[in-house]
Amino acid sequence: MPDSRFETSEGHPGTPDGFQRLWTPHRMVYLAQETGHVGCPFCTAPEGSDEDGLIVFRGTVSYVLLNLYPYNSGHVLVCPYRHVATYDQATAEEVAEIGELTQIAMRVLRDVSGCVGFNLGMNQGEVAGAGIEEHLHQHIVPRWRNDANFFPIIAQTKAIPRLLGEVREQLAQAWPTTTTLE
Numbered sequence: 145m146p147d148s149r150f151e152t153s154e155g156h157p158g159t160p161d162g163f164q165r166l167w168t169p170h171r172m173v174y175l176a177q178e179t180g181h182v183g184c185p186f187c188t189a190p191e192g193s194d195e196d197g198l199i200v201f202r203g204t205v206s207y208v209l210l211n212l213y214p215y216n217s218g219h220v221l222v223c224p225y226r227h228v229a230t231y232d233q234a235t236a237e238e239v240a241e242i243g244e245l246t247q248i249a250m251r252v253l254r255d256v257s258g259c260v261g262f263n264l265g266m267n268q269g270e271v272a273g274a275g276i277e278e279h280l281h282q283h284i285v286p287r288w289r290n291d292a293n294f295f296p297i298i299a300q301t302k303a304i305p306r307l308l309g310e311v312r313e314q315l316a317q318a319w320p321t322t323t324t325l326e
């Protein structure tokens with residue numbers, strides 16, 4: 145009998161990595177079923193509430209959300225609202241805001257989690273590792289000393305998603321009220 149607590153990465157925002165994860169079902173799943181939207185999760189997420197879409201901050205042309213398949217706790221993504229695949233298709237305004245939100249996310253994550261490093265990046269195209277290659281997204285992965293040591297151990301059954309709502313709440317509350325960089 146299949147264990148309903150285990151889900152594959154089909155149909156969720158983020159970058160599917162093939163691992164199954166142990167979690168309590170998230171409302172995002174139901175939202176997707178109700179709307180019948182089986183298309184792009186990065187286009188779908190902003191249509192619902194911040195809680196359902198795990199959205200941390202909504203900018204003018206781009207937004208910040210948690211990756212449902214985090215490499216580390218606090219792994220966020222910055223996406224343009226527009227459905228464009230590659231970085232060179234982004235407008236100057238999108239490039240500027242994605243950069244700005246990336247900087248703010250780093251500061252918020254550092255403040256909230258005490259991380260001491262980051263991996264930033266965009267995988268462009270399936271061949272380059274993009275899980276959802278049709279919609280541009282920038283990864284921001286907080287890093288701590290020695291986190292690489294436990295990552296392979298917990299990767300198979302991460303009990304993360306119950307915590308995703310809490311992480312979203314924490315980051316959203318710590319997000320500065322002004323987005324103007326100093």
Ligand SMILES: [Zn+2]
Binds near residue numbers: 185186278
């Ligand atoms: Zn899209």
